[in-house]
Amino acid sequence: MLNFSEISIVHIDDHLLFAQGVYSLIGNETFIQNLVHAETLSEGLELVKKIQPELVLLDYFLPDSKGVESIQKLRDIYPDCRIILLTMENNPEVMEKCRREGAIAYLPKSISKKDLVEALENAIQDIPTFPQLSPDPPLVSESKSQLNILSKREKQIANLITKGYTSAEIAEQLFLSEFTVNTHRRNLIHKLGLKNSAQLVAFIENLKFKES
Amino acid sequence: MLNFSEISIVHIDDHLLFAQGVYSLIGNETFIQNLVHAETLSEGLELVKKIQPELVLLDYFLPDSKGVESIQKLRDIYPDCRIILLTMENNPEVMEKCRREGAIAYLPKSISKKDLVEALENAIQDIPTFPQLSPDPPLVSESKSQLNILSKREKQIANLITKGYTSAEIAEQLFLSEFTVNTHRRNLIHKLGLKNSAQLVAFIENLKFKES
DNA sequence: CTCACAATACCTAAAAATTGGTATTTTTCA
């Protein structure tokens, strides 16, 4: 059995039900003294400043902050806390980025209670947890003939644009420079003979239906 | 207080932690007799066949099945169960699709415990729950009702945005001030719960397809 | 009649997209 004093945890996640679920699952663990929840990063930052928790559980996308920025901001105000990502993004590149920013663990929300508790216990002892992830399947299948003039990367970026991500957000997700994403964006519009991103989205959406 | 006999629920979701969270949140509700969990659709189908539950809680994306296919397969083996989507996809188009396939509710995972229990209670009484849509939805032409929250002018401008016109161009065509067009653009995005014009275009294009 | 909503318009600041370049590295394949 492990022997460490009781700890405090701040959980920052805008998915209320998930947060409540986490709370009722691990809230009773003996080593946890205090588990508080915040919906936004700014809310979370205040809690962290006040409580100075040993652990922070952090969702990757938050309404007021995204991705590694959240890690940096947490580090800025309280460098001693161990940051555990707890997120839907099962992207190895994203995970790698988080590791570089100093997170101590990166856990998919599909984790079991047992593994979660284990990762928490490890984190307290400064043992990192970075599982092997299988990357997401490509969002655009190769069969969409009209898209075949586009490269793989271009298709990927076209889809993210369609979902409403900005170039900066896409760059972050794909671990690219924003310049690169904008170059791809330009090439996409040009290759398809379109005028702007609105037409690009309309074009892609139409293809999805025609071939479904 | 509602008065219905105790019910069985099958929850199909590959996010274990979330499932466990749901279980510990609502497992003690008096009206729930039995709450069992499956990680995959095929596993879930067997449970449904065996248990014949009143409710099925269903994640939209599963390792062995995705989206509306899961709904269809559930219907195939046990048409009487009420299917409640419980998913990260807070996408109006996806929700619409699920409603058409006969789901009785579509709940984001960010839902609170209170709202979840409410939706479950409603579902048992065959009252659907589709957030951000009209409370008692007509069974015909729902897609129109989604556009009906928009005013005439807003629809008109939404269509022009979809065609790739800029605000300035739209203003010129409609003899409006560019300020006005931008105000409409803002209201459109806000009314439909979207993030930006790219999502607006995707939304409108989807609706067009559904009506054809 | 009045109250809510639609439609219009204005302002500013900031963020994002677009345009028009260039240029290096990496990958693919003939």
Place this chain on the structure above:
DNA sequence: TGAAAAATACCAATTTTTAGGTATTGTGAG
């Protein structure tokens, strides 16, 4: 092994969109 294509990255200037407001006028339903 070369050449082509793809992917990456950078710079600067401009346009467009987004976000925070406010405010006036018209219009239809209760």
